[in-house]
Amino acid sequence: MKLDAKQIAELIQLTATARSEDTIGCNGCFELMDQFAQAELEGRDVPEALEVVRVHLEQCKCCRDEYDALLTALREIEA
Amino acid sequence: MVAVPPFAGGIVIVGGVTRDIVGAETFADAVSPSPFDTEDFLPAKAGISEKRLPSKNGRVAALEFQRLIESALTEKQRLVVRSFLSGYSTDGIAEQTETNRNAVYKLLHDARVKLKTGFAEAGFSADDVTMALA
Numbered sequence: 001m002k003l004d005a006k007q008i009a010e011l012i013q014l015t016a017t018a019r020s021e022d023t024i025g026c027n028g029c030f031e032l033m034d035q036f037a038q039a040e041l042e043g044r045d046v047p048e049a050l051e052v053v054r055v056h057l058e059q060c061k062c063c064r065d066e067y068d069a070l071l072t073a074l075r076e077i078e079a
Numbered sequence: 080m081v082a083v084p085p086f087a088g089g090i091v092i093v094g095g096v097t098r099d100i101v102g103a104e105t106f107a108d109a110v111s112p113s114p115f116d117t118e119d120f121l122p123a124k125a126g127i128s129e130k131r132l133p134s135k136n137g138r139v140a141a142l143e144f145q146r147l148i149e150s151a152l153t154e155k156q157r158l159v160v161r162s163f164l165s166g167y168s169t170d171g172i173a174e175q176t177e178t179n180r181n182a183v184y185k186l187l188h189d190a191r192v193k194l195k196t197g198f199a200e201a202g203f204s205a206d207d208v209t210m211a212l213a
Contacts, residue, residue: 007164016205018191026181062169
């Protein structure tokens with residue numbers, strides 16, 4: 001299977017946006033996600049220890065989708 | 080629209096679009112009949128005319144990409160990258176390889192960082208490569 005031009009462009013993008021600061025992976029993100037979500041919802045500054053969650057969410061679409069769903073659910077609960 | 084490879088059974092949700100995938104015997108066959116074919120990176124083979132490359136640097140950059148993929152990535156990392164570019168999500172790849180999202184993500188992440196580091200060490204910026212292959 002050949003890579004088409006669009007796939008090559010995507011790979012370049014994946015390479016350029018890679019961040020070695022993403023150290024927690026999906027499991028770590030899952031464990032910290034609710035704390036991160038609460039801080040975001042309350043408009044608080046996110047503690048530095050939780051900033052890794054933000055980095056991971058930028059890199060990982062599967063976790064980001066779950067995070068968006070969590071935020072939506074939490075907002076509905078609070079409403 | 081990224082072409083999604085055929086696969087026996089299963090539905091992969093990619094970017095919100097549901098695709099029915101039928102065909103190939105195994106996930107590995109679907110995404111890579113052989114280990115990652117890095118010759119695909121040579122612009123001519125990917126359908127990009129070399130005449131369009133603005134500079135010798137562009138061709139060198141493309142070859143560096145190929146070299147890194149062949150030498151810096153492990154076979155598992157290549158497979159995950161290949162699958163991801165073919166349209167599978169990390170969850171989709173995890174299901175097909177009977178692993179988990181965390182394991183797949185780690186392979187993808189490590190591959191991306193290796194490529195990025197390798198390019199920096201070779202003296203290329205992302206812009207160099209993007210412009211070269213645009």
